[in-house]
Structure formats: structure tokens, C-alpha cells
Amino acid sequence: MIFEEIDIKKHRDTVVQFRKDSFNVSFGNAMGFGEEGEYLSWLAEKIRDFPEGFVLAKEDGKYIGQLELTIREYEGNKIGYVNPWIM
Template structure:
């Protein structure tokens, strides 16, 4: 990558198809196939409205990642009400950018968004079968901490933010 990546709030009117493609690819990487994906994210789902609400609440935490004029990634996050935890719903890079170091920039971006808001911990869910993602998160300071209460197919990972490590 010659140019720095750019992070811009998701424009759902223009890029809903990109959002759905990122979710589909992540679902396949997590669960090995797209079986069940349509029920969760297909045209009948509430994903567009759900994402619109997340964007309205914290636009800097729901972004597309751009390299020049191409969307190469997507982040979706939110503050958990009444706590010092941010939930990261999606960390995504298109396949061509995986293994290039770009994913570390996405994590750095999330830290820069949430730390000034008083967040002490980032949490996300990962499928146990997604060994590549788990290895990446471990390398970047995340630890497995529990089975997800909402979805028994995934595990919860957590990363303390730098201000809480002192």
C-alpha cells in the first residue's frame, strides 16, 4: 500500500451493497459457509436499520476503510450504555488486504475512536473456527474471555485500551 488508508463514515444510501458483501464474507470466514447468512443479513433482515442506528449514534465508529477510491474494509462499533466497554461488531478487510498489515491500522483506528470517550475495554465476538482471526487478535493484545451469551457459536475476546494498562 503506497497511500495511507482513509476512514470515512459509512454512507448507507451509496454503499449498502458493500456493507452486505463485507458481512457475507465475514460470515463465511467465521462459519465455513453462507448457510444461515440470508436469515441474518438478507433482504428481509433488519441489518440496514440496525446499522443506520449505529451510524447515527457514533458515526466515527461505523466506517468504511478506503485505499484511494476503493473500499477495502469496514468497521462497526458502539459504546455499551452505562459501561466503559465498546462492542466491536465488525472488523473486516477484503481478502487482497489481509496479511498486509492493514488490519493493525483498523485496530489502531478503533483505539483512537474509543479511548478519548473513556472506554477501557474493546470486546468482539469471534468464531472458534476462524483461526486466522483469533491469531491476529492474540498478536494485537486481545484475549479470549468467555463464550458469547447471545450466540453459542462464538467466543468473546477483549482488549484493554492503553490508558487502562498503566
């Protein structure tokens, strides 16, 4: 397995599909996904801040998952939070 940093222009369809799939698994549908453009804008901003924290997992030439690492503050401490999406 290899990890490839997300390039929104190159991986647009893949990251949108992974995000929609995560809503389907979590909530039973993708209704809460909202607008594609909103997600892509959010993702672009986060990638600018921390590019190595947003990657696609690739195995045998096929994308099989997506990881998003964000830094959040909790009780005055910064913590890493990982959102995994595996197909």
C-alpha cells in the same frame, strides 16, 4: 488509507457484501446472515447513535474493509467493541 463514514444509501452494496464475507470467513457460509434489510436497519440505528463509529477503510480508491464500533456494558462498565471486516 483513509476512513469514510458509512452512508447506507451510497455504500449499501459494499456494507452488505462485507457483512456476508465476515459470515463466510467466520462460519464457512453466509447462512446466518439473515435478511439484508434487518442488517441495514440495525446499521442505520447504530449510525444514528454514533456515526463516526461506522466507517469503511479505503485504499487506492478501493474499499478494503469496514469497521463497526459499538459501546457495550460489561460488568457495570462501558467498553468499546470493534468488529473489523477486511476484504
